[in-house]
Amino acid sequence: MERALIIGLGFIATNLAKHLINEGYDVHVTYRSVRGSKALMVKDLLELGTECKAA
Amino acid sequence: MELNVKPHKLDPGNYDELTKLISGVKPNYVFNTVGLLSGSWSDLWNAHVEVPRNIARAILNVDKSIKLIHISASAASGIIGNFIKEEPVHCDYTYVRPRSDYERSKCDGERTIRELGNEGLNYVIVRPTLVYGYYNDHDEFLSLYRFVRRGLIPRVQGMVNAIYVGYLVRMLEKLAVSDEYRSAFLYATECTMYSIGDFAELMAQYLGVNGIRIPLPPRLVSPFLPSGVRSLIKYVNVQYGCESTTRVLGVVEPGIGVGVREMVDWLRRVYG
Numbered sequence: 001m002e003r004a005l006i007i008g009l010g011f012i013a014t015n016l017a018k019h020l021i022n023e024g025y026d027v028h029v030t031y032r033s034v035r036g037s038k039a040l041m042v043k044d045l046l047e048l049g050t051e052c053k054a055a
Numbered sequence: 056m057e058l059n060v061k062p063h064k065l066d067p068g069n070y071d072e073l074t075k076l077i078s079g080v081k082p083n084y085v086f087n088t089v090g091l092l093s094g095s096w097s098d099l100w101n102a103h104v105e106v107p108r109n110i111a112r113a114i115l116n117v118d119k120s121i122k123l124i125h126i127s128a129s130a131a132s133g134i135i136g137n138f139i140k141e142e143p144v145h146c147d148y149t150y151v152r153p154r155s156d157y158e159r160s161k162c163d164g165e166r167t168i169r170e171l172g173n174e175g176l177n178y179v180i181v182r183p184t185l186v187y188g189y190y191n192d193h194d195e196f197l198s199l200y201r202f203v204r205r206g207l208i209p210r211v212q213g214m215v216n217a218i219y220v221g222y223l224v225r226m227l228e229k230l231a232v233s234d235e236y237r238s239a240f241l242y243a244t245e246c247t248m249y250s251i252g253d254f255a256e257l258m259a260q261y262l263g264v265n266g267i268r269i270p271l272p273p274r275l276v277s278p279f280l281p282s283g284v285r286s287l288i289k290y291v292n293v294q295y296g297c298e299s300t301t302r303v304l305g306v307v308e309p310g311i312g313v314g315v316r317e318m319v320d321w322l323r324r325v326y327g
Contacts, residue, residue: 001059004231005082007067007110008089011190012126012183012220016086019224021060028080030065037192037325042062049060 001026009034014041021048067106074113077121084231085110086124092193093286096156103127103160104167111171111178123178124231125168129216129242129295130287131161131182140296145169145180145240155286165240172238179230180240181223184295187254188220188310189317192325195287196254200322203258206266211251213273213291216244218300219310226303233303241299247309248294257315262323 004020006013009031020027027049034042065072067089077085087110091102107125114121132142133152142150146166153162165180172178187196202209226243230236251273259266273291300307 002084003080003082005077005080005085007065007085007087007106009062010088011188011193012186012223013086013088014190015188015220016088016224016227017060019221019228023228025059027060028063028076028082029060030063030067030076032064032066034062037190040325041190045060045062046058049058 009038017045018048068101070109073109074116077113077117082121084122088126099156099160103164107164108167111168111176115174115176119175122231124227125180127165127180127182128161129182129184130158131165133158138294141241177237179236182242183218183223184244185215185217186220186223187217187314189321191318196318199255203255203264206264208255208259208266208268210268210270211273211276213251214248215251216248216295218244219314222307222310229303242295243300244295244297246297249311254315258319261316261319
């Protein structure tokens with residue numbers, strides 16, 4: 001499995017992470033804080049990661 | 056349970072932490088998405104020059120086969136005419152004119168990466184135009200959303216180049232895996248230019264708002280915008296070449312319909 005490291009958590013990073021997870025990559029994302037809307041971004045990523053791993 | 060996505064708390068300004076993470080993860084590709092639209096010169100310099108330099112140096116230290124995809128911005132070259140495409144010599148002052156702190160820091164960051172390319176860094180620099188789609192709550196779209204929610208639909212005149220985030224992320228992946236793209240820089244944009252007013256009009260449509268439409272030239276809107284967005288108003292009616300994007304993705308349909316719907320869904324979820 002190819003691995004991708006995304007530096008920074010935000011609008012583009014979250015979309016990129018979702019795309020790469022769906023394409024079968026092992027994805028790592030860095031963040032400084034998960035306040036405000038970023039908390040929802042992390043929640044979505046973790047949910048998607050769980051679904052993809054279970055599938 | 057082991058997931059195929061893993062968040063890591065990290066300050067990308069810290070070279071040692073970054074090196075440790077890259078050594079541990081052993082990625083095939085690193086994507087740098089760190090960026091600021093406004094801030095002091097020091098903030099912009101750190102985000103746009105120091106962070107990519109740290110990432111690039113860490114990659115060189117750990118494993119030169121790791122490819123870096125650096126996301127810059129279309130504004131990195133400054134305004135160099137009404138039609139802008141990749142300059143013949145990357146970020147060379149004969150061809151580019153970055154003037155604002157934002158533009159200069161973006162161009163300096165790109166130059167830093169190119170220089171580390173001489174030490175063996177495998178990189179691609181991507182300069183997206185205005186990016187729209189789900190998860191976008193940047194000031195320009197959040198302000199627009201709030202206006203439209205209140206029944207004020209600004210019909211801002213002028214055209215802009217933009218790219219739907221779904222297209223951008225596909226492009227980023229393709230650039231990462233392709234051996235054809237190495238030590239390269241390119242613009243990422245849809246070929247279609249959009250009227251700024253279309254974004255507000257589509258937001259109103261998706262929100263079911265039938266409010267007051269106010270025709271506005273960009274110079275009248277400018278004072279009411281957040282400072283970072285204000286500095287980009289000068290790019291209205293500037294066109295960017297889409298040839299590189301088409302070469303990577305093929306011909307894409309205009310994404311504004313789906314992209315604005317997604318933004319409305321996201322902004323409603325976060326801000327109500």
